[in-house]
Amino acid sequence: MSPGFWLHHAALEWRATLERNLRPLGLTPTQFNLLASAGWLGRQGELPTQQQVADMSGADRMMASKVIRVLEERELLARRADPVDARVLRIEITTAGRELVGKGVQIAVDTDAQMFGAAGEQLREQLKPIAVHRIPD
Numbered sequence: 001m002s003p004g005f006w007l008h009h010a011a012l013e014w015r016a017t018l019e020r021n022l023r024p025l026g027l028t029p030t031q032f033n034l035l036a037s038a039g040w041l042g043r044q045g046e047l048p049t050q051q052q053v054a055d056m057s058g059a060d061r062m063m064a065s066k067v068i069r070v071l072e073e074r075e076l077l078a079r080r081a082d083p084v085d086a087r088v089l090r091i092e093i094t095t096a097g098r099e100l101v102g103k104g105v106q107i108a109v110d111t112d113a114q115m116f117g118a119a120g121e122q123l124r125e126q127l128k129p130i131a132v133h134r135i136p137d
Helices: 003-025 029-042 050-057 061-073 095-134
Strands: 077-081 089-093
Touching (some): 003 029, 003 095, 029 089
Antiparallel strands (some): 077 089
């Protein structure tokens, strides 16, 4: 069977494990990914747009919008109209969101260690050149 087949099923298992491990925080992997992306992008300069957060996390635009709305209702982030273009929403992570994402990052790191062990760094270096074109600048 192809390496892609094994990569696909390994990714499914990793996601299922991460989902179980994030459950005590009340986060799904998609929620965590969007929240972490918003936090990371927000530390790079101006507040990111909702589209930038979706792109960084790899989420579909419509899915991201729905999930971001849920995160906003939980007061983990806030959406603000862009001062120049009212059609654009900017995302700001709240203090509660930063605290939760910090815990989630540790869970993600621990999940990677649990699943990949010492081979994690080598695996990352093998996957990075394949996936790097999907990561926005």
